[in-house]
Amino acid sequence: MTTFDDRERAFETKFAMDEDMAFRVTARRNRLLGQWAAARMGLTPEETDAYAKAVVQADFEEAGDEDVIRKIVGDLTAASVEIDEATVRQALDDQMVEARRQLMEAK
Structure with missing residues (x-):
């Protein structure tokens, strides 16, 4: 049984x-997405950092990415930046690739 227990622990x-x-x-993807949106809104470096953290926090509201997309689209629209949901979704995908790359390089 030891071999089975070892395999089970390894899988866990x-x-x-x-x-x-x-x-x-x-979390890294959401931070990068927040920085992307902040650049389009013309925020200062301090505001960008705070906004990126707010985007990371927004992801805890509900499961999935819809809460983050809704926040970004809403904030960009409120800042008079013309943007559509498809553009934000594409940026989300792009930032996911970048986040993975950054974390893999950090290992």
């Missing part, structure tokens, strides 16, 4: 590591 450990990495990638 791998699952935990994968979940942790997925969380970190999503």
Whole structure:
């Protein structure tokens, strides 16, 4: 039974590591997306940092990406930046790739 127990522990450990990495990638993606949106709104570096943190926090409102997309589109529209949801979704995808790249390089 020891071999079976060892395999089970190994799978549990791998699952935990994968979940942790997925969380970190999503948080990094949201921060990068916040920086992307802040640049379009013309925010200062201090405002950009605060806004990026607010975007990361917005992701905890509900499961999925809709809360983040809704925040970005709403904030850009309020700042008189013409943007559509498709553009924000594309930026979200682009930032996901960048976030993964950054985290893989950091290892």
